[in-house]
Amino acid sequence: MSQSPMEQELPEGYRPFTAPRVLRMIYGGKTTMDELRNPVHEAETSPIKNKVGSIFVPVSDIAKSRSWYCRVLGLPETACEIMNGHLCPLPMEGTGVILDTMPLWGGDQPGGAPSIDTPAFMLMTDDLEGSLQYMKQLGVEIVTEIEHDHWFVVKDPDGNKLMICRE
Template identity: 65%
Template sequence: MKSTVQSTTNAEPSPIKNKVGSLFIPVTNIEKSREWYCRLLGLPADCEIMNGHLCPLPMDGTSIILDTMPMWGGKEPGGAPAIKTPAFTLLTSDLQGAFEFVKENDIALATGIEHDHWFVIKDPDGNLLMVAKE
């Protein structure tokens, strides 16, 4: 039987870039989430809320957009489903300092520091976010 899987060494060019543009995080209350994420990331809490449901955060590198996701379950009673598996990492050069910061700011921890490299927190909507050594 002949395989239909193509080798990645002879991949054909694709019009899709191997570059991540933005990460969307589903939230239920855009104002409350903006305040929480800005406090977590040390950003001014005056980021613009666009179209009543989007809040792009000013990030270095790949951007994060908070979104009530009206097209993807945000209009349902519970809102869009939360991210239950960390899908990306927020970086730190001081893992222990970051861990203490989240504890001091009453940010919910999902794990302790694991393998001296990372830990996971929960945002107000239950989204799991990994904080990892840079």
């Protein structure tokens, strides 16, 4: 008769291991931030906050991009002021998004600053299917259909890939 796993002898030299923090977080343990606040991790203090202020999106035509993003996000263009001829902060909930022709980062060169070829952030929705249909109605280039019943990817007029994700 075989022994149950709890009754089996352990091999010589066996040492249990500690699950990585991320696994504990996923499976109901302490959150990563709780772990990081543990005095063991306080060897160095950084003046940099653990907080994202805004995300810059490289665009070639600031006015055209402002119109596109305002239509996609349902914002009035009057709420999105173009600043210094190359910046347009979008009023967002949470982390900010700033459209930028990026003159210091190649935007003043032919072809402009390189676009974001891998989605760098997500725009959230409560209606994933409705959001996909809305983007199609606007004539937005669809990169993927809905994947895993959770997200899809589109391109803005500059080829930046944006992920739309179920909240």
